[in-house]
Amino acid sequence: MRNILFLIFFFSFALSLHSQESILDGAEVAKFKEKVIAEAKKTKTIKADFIQLKHLDFLADDVKTSGKMAYKSPNLVKWEYTNPYKYSVIFKEDQLLINHGGTKSKVDIGSSKLFQKLNELIVNSVRGNMFSDADFEISFFESPQFYKAVFIPKDKKLVEYIASFELFFNKENAQVFEVKMVEPSKDFTQIIFKNRQLNVPIDDSVFSN
Template sequence: MLLLLTCMLAGSPAVAGTQSPQQPLTQAEILERIDRSASRIESLQCEFTQTKELSLLQERMISHGVMYYRQQGGLLRWEYLAPYRYTFILNGDRVMVQSGGRTDVVETSGNRMFREIARMMMNSLTGRCLTTASDFEVQVTVQSDCWVAELIPRRREMEQFFARVRLHFDPERQLVTRVEMIERNGDSTVIDLKNMQLNTTIDEKVFAVD
């Protein structure tokens, strides 16, 4: 389960407002804006670059791929294109993994851990996880060009995988542009999202689970 997750894969002052005189946004206001933006996401597709750092080996692994998400039906396709081919598809209660010419299908309905991981992936991409108090303790800070939400897991299922998760948001679009996952052993995974297309039509075949 950890291998699958690591393969993959919004109380401090905030950003200035748009009116004069400029007023800083509170954490609650930032979270409200992110939640409002997340509620408008019907579909999302983008390219991504993932950087995996192994603390013990002092090794860096970089991969590239594409992601497709559709809110209706809980659909997600996470596909690595280089330097290897690997595809993860979440379609409702079913997950399909394709790697090395092999295809495996798993029913998430009977696996609580898998359901939690799938839910976290979907919610992190949209920012919906920030308003679920039972999942994470959330702290928002502001950098020069983004909002950063640091999430400390509260659920035992997530605690055993991650020490913390950081989500970087574009303040103008309130969309996630970077996901950082820091594991308890010191390893980290950073996913940068780019060329995002919001609420476009995505072919049903993209999410097909055979």
């Protein structure tokens, strides 16, 4: 009996949370976009800690990693994983620089339109500015705690890798605090940013492999 009562409470609570999320109308979307774009324009650098959760259906628990992210305008991004292993990925111009525990490699992403699109997606998601209707079908939602933008790629090649891309924004400053990438298999990667710092000095050497 106790288990049944718990399940009733759980599903009632889940439905309550879901019902609090509403779709933004045209005027609300325009106002939200304006706020996000204004914030992105004045953002020159970002430093943040992050937690990454990788959900795979065949695993009982999500795979958890953590590290630090650095962004420098216009298009430099570094993901440095520090736990449970050492691994860094740098998006720099038309190159992807990888350092896996001291083993370094380089990928030319300039020769692939798909990699270029993925690079652009990652850079703009960090900045929070990726509202290109030409590339995505976009839906906007609001809850008492956050705004959410859901992006469904139109590019057929990109759809093979990404079913949807979700950005969660703080309501007070329209900054991204969570990114979720859902794969066609319904597995997903969730990145949650912590200790975000804006417009602090970041030397170019940070983005060297």
